Amino acid sequence: MQAMQDYESQWQKQIDTWKMEITSEELAWRIKDLQAFQKEKNRFEAGIDIIQKVPLVKRAFCLMNEAFYEVDKLRETPHESWRMFQIVFIVSILPDLVGREYPDLDNNGTDTVDVLWFPTGGGKTESYLGIAIFQAFFDRLRGKKGGVSSWIRFPLRLLSLQQFQRIVEIYAQAEKIRRKHEDLAQQGMEPFSVGYFAGGQNTPNKITEKMRKLNIEYENFFDRYKMVEKCPFCNQKSIEIFFDENKMQLEHRCNNESCSEKTLPLYIVDQEIFRYLPTMLVGTVDKIASIGMQRRFTHLLGNVNERCSYHGYMSCGECTEDARCDLPKEAVNLYDAAPALVIQDELHLLKESFGTFASHYEGFVQMLQNKTSGGKNFKIIAATATIEKYENHIQQLYNKKPRRFPVAGYELGSSFYAREKDYLGRLFVGVMPHNKTHLAATQELIKTFHMVIQDIRKDPDIINKIGLETIKTKEELELFLLDYETSLLYVNSKDAGSSISRMIESSQINGYLTENGYMPIQPVELNGDSTFAKIRSTLDVLENPPAERDKQIDAVIATSLISHGVDVERLNFMIFHGMPAHVAEYIQSSSRVGRTHVGICFMCFSPGRERDIGYFNYFSKFNEFSNRLVEPVPINRWSKFSVQKTLPGLFMGLVLQYYQPRIRHKIARNLWFSDGLREALSKGYIPKEEVFDFLKEAYGIKQDDPGTKHFIKEIRKGLELIYLHFINPKNEKTTEQLKEIFGYMPMTSLRDIDEQIPISKDIPSNDFLSKMRYRRSRKP
Ligand SMILES: [Zn+2]
Ligand SMILES: [Zn+2]
Structure with missing residues (x-):
């Protein structure tokens, strides 16, 4: 608090000196910036105040910290403390959450959407998870024994498995802590759990008769739905999928005998989510469209009134799993069971028609929750690393007041919380091919890079030649290469990915390499069509490269799928095959490399594209100011035909x-x-x-x-x-x-704008084709 005070006074002093130098207009907005910081400081103070004054808030806050401390112990390199911006943000949000329980403390905080805005890799996920875990404990302490507490949404299925693992870990530790406290462990208190609510092909809506048959026929059939690899309790890779026929439940189980737990607090089937109401829902934005198709959706907003002894929560007098179920039921009356917190990650991707549709459904969920839970609203937090004109974006999307955290500082490149690093993080090289297509140039880059890596390994005298201070032995060199030997090839479309993949396998790259005494490259393609099983196994190989040569991966060819939440420290060399369509995407994707080591990015421009030429000509300036060149998000809640x-x-x-x-x-x-x-x-x-x-x-x-x-x-x-x-x-x-x-069904996803129509040849075109063929064959 004192540090914030000091920063504020320095800022004030700075303004006094500026007074002489700048125009009154400029001065006015600099004063406005300072006022925003003062408000930020006040909110933090109000948060501290509430922790000190309200015993339940204090306890929930301490329990939340304990849970993060426990998770941290599982890490290879524990942090043991919050970053400044994380703790200030968490504490500042608390006053907006407590009004739900204490009406006299209500500050109308749910009318404002807080935009958490921090560079990739800065620790945003932990900040909002801190708030969510606080909410989970706070809810149990105030007598909410079950029901969804928080709901985190990602656009598409951009949530990475690594992020999901982190979420499950923190809830698992919170659950262990909950059980240690008598009042929180009493009869009827539901365990903390996480639900994966994304649907699509990756997790089932319901376990069908057919799936059960397949599971009997093929052992491990359900393994394809494994969402978590490592046990969040014992930190071992010991997770197996088990289907419980009685409860109709797809379980993640730990097979490590020395582990304190057996079944993970995790639900991945939609049907189970409606039955068990996990404390934290993790899912895609699209899933809110199911409000118009799936009548159990209302359970998530807390509207349940009975519980089946086997199958969990239900409404309308009907067991959620099976309408004919005659197992014993009991009446339940959950206290304030609607979600209190909604977190939207990767906010900048909610745009265009997708953003417009999302805004209508968001508004609908807010209205419905308000009507079914006595006028209460949830608090919305949105996180992003790149956004321009966030005020308009928030207004359009949520129809609420926007607020940014943290505010910028008074000096360029530094704020109260963060300072731009003065050492090299990422090296960017712009390549403009001459007399070559950009595919051919990308080919050269890939080939050369992997040849150099192999040359280094072959040369016995290389350590002396490169003369690096930190690399003196063969082992040190191997460790160094481990972080650079894999190339990440970024493509703007699936098709571009396939052509690069074919090129690698062909005589152009692998053929050339083998002919010249090199090992061929082993590529893997990742795009929107990749299954979770494939993404999971690829990440696993990248993180822990196997000793067997044929199992290793040399090159990852990826679309924007890789841009969000994929953190592999070993990826430090990247080639862009053409400039991504948006600056935001460029920033996001290039942040995949150079997370702990210096990253190297080659941008291979397309010589035929006007836009690429522009970026090439100003490449160093572009990189310097890329954060400020992010395009505003195009979104319009009132777009003309969207309402239909x-x-x-x-x-x-x-x-x-x-x-x-x-x-x-x-x-x-x-x-x-x-x-x-x-x-x-x-x-x-x-x-x-x-x-x-x-x-x-x-x-x-x-x-x-x-x-x-x-x-x-x-x-x-x-x-x-x-x-x-x-x-x-x-x-x-x-x-x-x-x-x-x-003319439209209720949407099943926020992207199904038009129905697909099958294309087939009709009779006249058949005739036409046969005539053409006939004419051609008659030609001399
Ligand atoms: Zn375990
Ligand atoms: Zn039942």
Whole structure:
């Protein structure tokens, strides 16, 4: 606190000297910067105050620290303390969280979204996990025995397995600590757990009969869903997947006999997540679209009222796993069971139509939670390493006030929390090919690099030749090479990746190498299509290179998949095959190398592209200022046609999550059948004006804002159509009827903008082709 005070006074002094030198306009914004820092300091002070004054907050804060201390002990190089910005951020957020329990301490903190903005590798993940673990303990201490406490979302499935491992580790340690405290371990308190809520092909929505059969037929069938390799309790690679037929639960189990635990507190099947309500939900943003398709979604917002002795939480009098389940059930009444904290990582990637759709669904989840949990809102924290104009981005995405942490300092390159390092971190080399395609230039780079590495190994006199101070023995040289021998080849598309991969395997690289007495290169491709099993095994080989030559990896060819959360210290040499489309992506991806050693990046420009030529001409200036060249995120909540696409899903969301539990006793069929909805609409159980108001709130429409007028019109029109067409629905399922009305089904992902249409030859084109063939063959 004193240090912050001192920094503030120095800043004030600096402003006094500036007064003479700069224009009044410039002075005004420099004073504004200082005021932002003063507010930051005040918030930290308020956080400290609340820890001292409120015993539950103090205890949760101490338990959180204990959990991080335990996790740290598992690391090879323990840190043992927070970084300055981490602890200041965690403490400053506390006042925004306690209002949920203590209304007189409510500071309306949930109206503001905090943007945590720090360079890659600076420790953002630990900062927000600190807040999430605090929330977990705070919730149990205040009597919330179960239910989701925090929900962290990633765009796409950019969450890396390494990041997921870290999240599971911290919750596992928190769980161990929870059990040691009598009040937290009492009957009915749920264990802390983590749920992987991303769906897609990587984790199942439900364990089907077919999967169970496959599991009997092929041993280890379920291994493909292994999300964690290392046991978070004993730190050994001892995890096996086990399917519990009774509980219908896919478990990660530790097979290390000396481990204190057996089953990890981890759920990866959607169905299990709806049944056990993990303390921390980890997933993709896309998954919120399931609010319009999956009626159990409401469980995540705390709306459960019974528990099956085998299958966990349920609602609407129906066991979540199996409607025919007749095992004993008990009534439950979870205290304040909705999530209190939402964390959005990689905020800058929520943009364009994806960002717009996300903004509508985000608004809907906020509205729904507010309606079903007595007017309470969750706190949102967004993290990013690269962002420009974050104020507008936050306004568009969440319709809330933005606040940045930390504010910049008064000197270039340093703030209160961090200083730019004065030693070499990364070396950038720009390459512009002449009389060559950029593929050919990339080929030369790859070939030369791997030949040099092999030459170094072959030359007995190399240590004297390079004359490095730190490398005097053969062993030291080997250790050094270990950190540089693997090349990371960054490509802008999957196709570019495949052509590089083919080029390596062909005579152009591997053929040439073998002919000239070198070993061929062994490449691995990673892109959006790679399975988790493949990513996991690749990372494993990179981190612990095997002794057998045929199992090693020499080159990783990767798309932007690699850019987020993949931390492999051994990767320090990188070749860019062309400039990434966005500066933010360039910064993110090049941060993959040089994390602990000096990184070397070759940027191989495409000579045919105007943009690449521009970057090449100013390459050193570009690297110096790349952080300030990040493009603002294009996002527009009010984009004209977006409402038509999201309206069916949001309407269906209201029907499934809000009305179904409330009116199901009054109607003959459930609302997902159009007969059921017809009855509910015609009998006035779903009042049109009420739906209109809910939707207006979800979209964030303000009456006096002219920019939102067309949204009001579209919602009104949409509702009229729904009420009209459901008088005589033609389709059995409600969603299909909605599709007939709007032309769009409720979204299943925030990216499925248009349905795919199959392309086939029709008869006229067949005729055309045969005529063409005929004409060609007649040609002399
Ligand atoms: Zn273990
Ligand atoms: Zn059951």
